[in-house]
Amino acid sequence: MALVHTVEQPIVLVRADEDAEADADMHHRDRDLVVGLDISRPCAALLAFAFAEASRRNCRLHAVHSWKLPPVAGYGSACDPRVYAQLDLGAKANLDDALRPWREKYPAVDTLGHSSDGHPVRHLRKASGAGLLIVGRRIRRPSVGTHIGPVTHAVIHHAQVPVAVIAHE
Structure with a gap:
Protein backbone atom coordinates (compact mmCIF):
# COMPACT_ATOMS: atom_id res chain seq x y z
CA MET A 1 0.00 0.00 0.00
CA ALA A 2 2.86 2.36 0.77
CA LEU A 3 4.29 1.81 -2.71
CA VAL A 4 0.95 2.50 -4.39
CA HIS A 5 0.64 5.69 -2.35
CA THR A 6 4.20 6.85 -3.08
CA VAL A 7 4.70 6.09 -6.77
CA GLU A 8 3.36 8.65 -9.23
CA GLN A 9 3.88 6.44 -12.30
CA PRO A 10 1.37 3.77 -13.27
CA ILE A 11 1.80 0.66 -11.15
CA VAL A 12 0.33 -2.77 -11.92
CA LEU A 13 -0.45 -5.18 -9.10
CA VAL A 14 -0.80 -8.88 -9.85
CA ARG A 15 -2.21 -11.24 -7.24
CA ALA A 16 -0.19 -14.41 -6.72
CA ASP A 17 -2.31 -17.53 -6.43
CA GLU A 18 -2.37 -21.23 -7.20
CA ASP A 19 -3.37 -20.54 -10.83
CA ALA A 20 -0.41 -18.27 -11.50
CA GLU A 21 1.22 -20.70 -13.96
CA ALA A 22 -1.95 -21.06 -16.03
CA ASP A 23 -2.47 -17.29 -16.03
CA ALA A 24 1.14 -16.68 -17.01
CA ASP A 25 0.57 -18.67 -20.20
CA MET A 26 -2.38 -16.48 -21.17
CA HIS A 27 -0.73 -13.17 -20.21
CA HIS A 28 -4.26 -11.72 -20.06
CA ARG A 29 -3.62 -10.22 -23.52
CA ASP A 30 -6.78 -11.46 -25.18
CA ARG A 31 -9.11 -10.28 -22.43
CA ASP A 32 -11.02 -7.01 -22.29
CA LEU A 33 -9.81 -4.15 -20.09
CA VAL A 34 -11.98 -2.37 -17.53
CA VAL A 35 -11.46 1.20 -16.34
CA GLY A 36 -13.34 2.69 -13.40
CA LEU A 37 -14.32 6.32 -13.94
CA ASP A 38 -15.58 9.07 -11.69
CA ILE A 39 -17.09 11.41 -14.26
CA SER A 40 -17.53 14.15 -11.68
CA ARG A 41 -13.72 14.39 -11.73
CA PRO A 42 -12.62 13.38 -15.23
CA CYS A 43 -9.03 12.23 -15.38
CA ALA A 44 -7.00 12.52 -18.58
CA ALA A 45 -4.12 10.43 -17.20
CA LEU A 46 -6.43 7.53 -16.34
CA LEU A 47 -8.17 7.56 -19.71
CA ALA A 48 -4.90 8.03 -21.61
CA PHE A 49 -3.46 4.94 -19.93
CA ALA A 50 -6.62 2.88 -20.44
CA PHE A 51 -7.03 3.71 -24.13
CA ALA A 52 -3.31 3.33 -24.91
CA GLU A 53 -3.23 -0.07 -23.18
CA ALA A 54 -6.39 -1.27 -24.97
CA SER A 55 -4.90 -0.10 -28.26
CA ARG A 56 -1.59 -1.85 -27.54
CA ARG A 57 -3.36 -5.09 -26.59
CA ASN A 58 -5.90 -4.77 -29.41
CA CYS A 59 -8.81 -5.50 -27.08
CA ARG A 60 -12.11 -3.97 -25.97
CA LEU A 61 -12.24 -1.34 -23.22
CA HIS A 62 -15.14 -1.21 -20.75
CA ALA A 63 -15.55 2.14 -19.00
CA VAL A 64 -17.49 1.65 -15.76
CA HIS A 65 -19.17 4.53 -13.93
CA SER A 66 -21.39 4.30 -10.85
CA TRP A 67 -23.79 6.91 -9.58
CA LYS A 68 -26.00 7.37 -6.54
CA LEU A 69 -29.42 8.87 -6.12
CA PRO A 70 -29.04 12.46 -4.92
CA PRO A 71 -29.98 13.01 -1.27
CA VAL A 72 -32.77 15.41 -2.27
CA ALA A 73 -34.51 12.61 -4.20
CA GLY A 74 -36.05 11.32 -0.99
CA TYR A 75 -37.87 8.05 -0.60
CA GLY A 76 -40.96 8.93 -2.62
CA SER A 77 -39.25 10.23 -5.75
CA ALA A 78 -36.48 7.60 -5.53
CA CYS A 79 -39.13 4.98 -6.15
CA ASP A 80 -40.55 6.90 -9.12
CA PRO A 81 -39.30 5.04 -12.21
CA ARG A 82 -39.42 8.24 -14.28
CA VAL A 83 -37.00 10.05 -11.93
CA TYR A 84 -34.70 7.05 -11.83
CA ALA A 85 -34.76 6.71 -15.64
CA GLN A 86 -33.97 10.41 -16.06
CA LEU A 87 -31.01 10.20 -13.66
CA ASP A 88 -29.77 7.06 -15.42
CA LEU A 89 -29.97 8.70 -18.86
CA GLY A 90 -28.12 11.76 -17.56
CA ALA A 91 -25.31 9.64 -16.11
CA LYS A 92 -24.96 7.68 -19.36
CA ALA A 93 -24.84 10.91 -21.38
CA ASN A 94 -22.16 12.32 -19.08
CA LEU A 95 -20.11 9.14 -19.44
CA ASP A 96 -20.40 9.32 -23.24
CA ASP A 97 -19.27 12.97 -23.11
CA ALA A 98 -16.21 12.03 -21.03
CA LEU A 99 -15.29 9.20 -23.43
CA ARG A 100 -15.94 11.04 -26.71
CA PRO A 101 -12.52 12.71 -27.15
CA TRP A 102 -10.74 9.45 -26.34
CA ARG A 103 -12.88 7.46 -28.74
CA GLU A 104 -11.97 9.99 -31.43
CA LYS A 105 -8.26 9.76 -30.57
CA TYR A 106 -8.35 5.93 -30.52
CA PRO A 107 -10.97 4.97 -33.14
CA ALA A 108 -9.69 1.38 -33.35
CA GLY A 149 -9.14 6.57 -1.81
CA PRO A 150 -11.72 4.03 -0.67
CA VAL A 151 -12.59 2.66 -4.12
CA THR A 152 -8.99 2.08 -5.18
CA HIS A 153 -8.19 0.62 -1.76
CA ALA A 154 -11.07 -1.87 -1.99
CA VAL A 155 -10.28 -2.81 -5.58
CA ILE A 156 -6.65 -3.55 -4.70
CA HIS A 157 -7.72 -5.85 -1.88
CA HIS A 158 -10.60 -7.65 -3.59
CA ALA A 159 -9.89 -7.83 -7.33
CA GLN A 160 -8.96 -11.24 -8.64
CA VAL A 161 -7.39 -9.79 -11.80
CA PRO A 162 -4.31 -7.57 -12.29
CA VAL A 163 -4.98 -3.97 -11.20
CA ALA A 164 -3.32 -0.88 -12.68
CA VAL A 165 -3.31 2.15 -10.39
CA ILE A 166 -2.84 5.47 -12.16
CA ALA A 167 -1.81 8.45 -10.03
CA HIS A 168 -3.22 11.79 -11.13
CA GLU A 169 -3.70 15.34 -9.87
Whole structure:
Protein backbone atom coordinates (compact mmCIF):
# COMPACT_ATOMS: atom_id res chain seq x y z
CA MET A 1 0.00 0.00 0.00
CA ALA A 2 2.86 2.36 0.77
CA LEU A 3 4.29 1.81 -2.71
CA VAL A 4 0.95 2.50 -4.39
CA HIS A 5 0.64 5.69 -2.35
CA THR A 6 4.20 6.85 -3.08
CA VAL A 7 4.70 6.09 -6.77
CA GLU A 8 3.36 8.65 -9.23
CA GLN A 9 3.88 6.44 -12.30
CA PRO A 10 1.37 3.77 -13.27
CA ILE A 11 1.80 0.66 -11.15
CA VAL A 12 0.33 -2.77 -11.92
CA LEU A 13 -0.45 -5.18 -9.10
CA VAL A 14 -0.80 -8.88 -9.85
CA ARG A 15 -2.21 -11.24 -7.24
CA ALA A 16 -0.19 -14.41 -6.72
CA ASP A 17 -2.31 -17.53 -6.43
CA GLU A 18 -2.37 -21.23 -7.20
CA ASP A 19 -3.37 -20.54 -10.83
CA ALA A 20 -0.41 -18.27 -11.50
CA GLU A 21 1.22 -20.70 -13.96
CA ALA A 22 -1.95 -21.06 -16.03
CA ASP A 23 -2.47 -17.29 -16.03
CA ALA A 24 1.14 -16.68 -17.01
CA ASP A 25 0.57 -18.67 -20.20
CA MET A 26 -2.38 -16.48 -21.17
CA HIS A 27 -0.73 -13.17 -20.21
CA HIS A 28 -4.26 -11.72 -20.06
CA ARG A 29 -3.62 -10.22 -23.52
CA ASP A 30 -6.78 -11.46 -25.18
CA ARG A 31 -9.11 -10.28 -22.43
CA ASP A 32 -11.02 -7.01 -22.29
CA LEU A 33 -9.81 -4.15 -20.09
CA VAL A 34 -11.98 -2.37 -17.53
CA VAL A 35 -11.46 1.20 -16.34
CA GLY A 36 -13.34 2.69 -13.40
CA LEU A 37 -14.32 6.32 -13.94
CA ASP A 38 -15.58 9.07 -11.69
CA ILE A 39 -17.09 11.41 -14.26
CA SER A 40 -17.53 14.15 -11.68
CA ARG A 41 -13.72 14.39 -11.73
CA PRO A 42 -12.62 13.38 -15.23
CA CYS A 43 -9.03 12.23 -15.38
CA ALA A 44 -7.00 12.52 -18.58
CA ALA A 45 -4.12 10.43 -17.20
CA LEU A 46 -6.43 7.53 -16.34
CA LEU A 47 -8.17 7.56 -19.71
CA ALA A 48 -4.90 8.03 -21.61
CA PHE A 49 -3.46 4.94 -19.93
CA ALA A 50 -6.62 2.88 -20.44
CA PHE A 51 -7.03 3.71 -24.13
CA ALA A 52 -3.31 3.33 -24.91
CA GLU A 53 -3.23 -0.07 -23.18
CA ALA A 54 -6.39 -1.27 -24.97
CA SER A 55 -4.90 -0.10 -28.26
CA ARG A 56 -1.59 -1.85 -27.54
CA ARG A 57 -3.36 -5.09 -26.59
CA ASN A 58 -5.90 -4.77 -29.41
CA CYS A 59 -8.81 -5.50 -27.08
CA ARG A 60 -12.11 -3.97 -25.97
CA LEU A 61 -12.24 -1.34 -23.22
CA HIS A 62 -15.14 -1.21 -20.75
CA ALA A 63 -15.55 2.14 -19.00
CA VAL A 64 -17.49 1.65 -15.76
CA HIS A 65 -19.17 4.53 -13.93
CA SER A 66 -21.39 4.30 -10.85
CA TRP A 67 -23.79 6.91 -9.58
CA LYS A 68 -26.00 7.37 -6.54
CA LEU A 69 -29.42 8.87 -6.12
CA PRO A 70 -29.04 12.46 -4.92
CA PRO A 71 -29.98 13.01 -1.27
CA VAL A 72 -32.77 15.41 -2.27
CA ALA A 73 -34.51 12.61 -4.20
CA GLY A 74 -36.05 11.32 -0.99
CA TYR A 75 -37.87 8.05 -0.60
CA GLY A 76 -40.96 8.93 -2.62
CA SER A 77 -39.25 10.23 -5.75
CA ALA A 78 -36.48 7.60 -5.53
CA CYS A 79 -39.13 4.98 -6.15
CA ASP A 80 -40.55 6.90 -9.12
CA PRO A 81 -39.30 5.04 -12.21
CA ARG A 82 -39.42 8.24 -14.28
CA VAL A 83 -37.00 10.05 -11.93
CA TYR A 84 -34.70 7.05 -11.83
CA ALA A 85 -34.76 6.71 -15.64
CA GLN A 86 -33.97 10.41 -16.06
CA LEU A 87 -31.01 10.20 -13.66
CA ASP A 88 -29.77 7.06 -15.42
CA LEU A 89 -29.97 8.70 -18.86
CA GLY A 90 -28.12 11.76 -17.56
CA ALA A 91 -25.31 9.64 -16.11
CA LYS A 92 -24.96 7.68 -19.36
CA ALA A 93 -24.84 10.91 -21.38
CA ASN A 94 -22.16 12.32 -19.08
CA LEU A 95 -20.11 9.14 -19.44
CA ASP A 96 -20.40 9.32 -23.24
CA ASP A 97 -19.27 12.97 -23.11
CA ALA A 98 -16.21 12.03 -21.03
CA LEU A 99 -15.29 9.20 -23.43
CA ARG A 100 -15.94 11.04 -26.71
CA PRO A 101 -12.52 12.71 -27.15
CA TRP A 102 -10.74 9.45 -26.34
CA ARG A 103 -12.88 7.46 -28.74
CA GLU A 104 -11.97 9.99 -31.43
CA LYS A 105 -8.26 9.76 -30.57
CA TYR A 106 -8.35 5.93 -30.52
CA PRO A 107 -10.97 4.97 -33.14
CA ALA A 108 -9.69 1.38 -33.35
CA VAL A 109 -10.45 0.75 -29.66
CA ASP A 110 -13.89 -0.76 -29.21
CA THR A 111 -15.16 1.09 -26.13
CA LEU A 112 -18.27 0.24 -24.15
CA GLY A 113 -19.59 2.60 -21.49
CA HIS A 114 -21.40 1.13 -18.49
CA SER A 115 -23.20 3.48 -16.13
CA SER A 116 -25.43 2.24 -13.33
CA ASP A 117 -26.47 3.12 -9.84
CA GLY A 118 -24.77 1.67 -6.80
CA HIS A 119 -21.37 1.57 -5.18
CA PRO A 120 -18.42 1.61 -7.63
CA VAL A 121 -16.61 -1.27 -5.92
CA ARG A 122 -19.62 -3.52 -6.46
CA HIS A 123 -19.54 -2.80 -10.19
CA LEU A 124 -15.76 -3.06 -10.51
CA ARG A 125 -15.70 -6.43 -8.73
CA LYS A 126 -17.73 -7.77 -11.66
CA ALA A 127 -14.59 -7.34 -13.78
CA SER A 128 -13.40 -10.80 -12.77
CA GLY A 129 -12.86 -11.84 -16.39
CA ALA A 130 -10.87 -8.75 -17.36
CA GLY A 131 -7.26 -8.85 -18.44
CA LEU A 132 -6.61 -5.68 -16.45
CA LEU A 133 -8.69 -3.50 -14.14
CA ILE A 134 -7.60 0.16 -14.24
CA VAL A 135 -8.37 2.61 -11.43
CA GLY A 136 -7.07 6.01 -10.47
CA ARG A 137 -5.89 7.64 -7.31
CA ARG A 138 -5.45 11.32 -6.68
CA ILE A 139 -1.97 12.40 -5.72
CA ARG A 140 -2.15 13.57 -2.12
CA ARG A 141 0.73 14.52 0.05
CA PRO A 142 -0.61 14.08 3.59
CA SER A 143 1.70 14.27 6.54
CA VAL A 144 0.41 11.01 8.03
CA GLY A 145 -0.82 7.76 6.56
CA THR A 146 -1.47 6.54 3.06
CA HIS A 147 -4.56 7.90 1.37
CA ILE A 148 -5.36 6.27 -1.94
CA GLY A 149 -9.14 6.57 -1.81
CA PRO A 150 -11.72 4.03 -0.67
CA VAL A 151 -12.59 2.66 -4.12
CA THR A 152 -8.99 2.08 -5.18
CA HIS A 153 -8.19 0.62 -1.76
CA ALA A 154 -11.07 -1.87 -1.99
CA VAL A 155 -10.28 -2.81 -5.58
CA ILE A 156 -6.65 -3.55 -4.70
CA HIS A 157 -7.72 -5.85 -1.88
CA HIS A 158 -10.60 -7.65 -3.59
CA ALA A 159 -9.89 -7.83 -7.33
CA GLN A 160 -8.96 -11.24 -8.64
CA VAL A 161 -7.39 -9.79 -11.80
CA PRO A 162 -4.31 -7.57 -12.29
CA VAL A 163 -4.98 -3.97 -11.20
CA ALA A 164 -3.32 -0.88 -12.68
CA VAL A 165 -3.31 2.15 -10.39
CA ILE A 166 -2.84 5.47 -12.16
CA ALA A 167 -1.81 8.45 -10.03
CA HIS A 168 -3.22 11.79 -11.13
CA GLU A 169 -3.70 15.34 -9.87
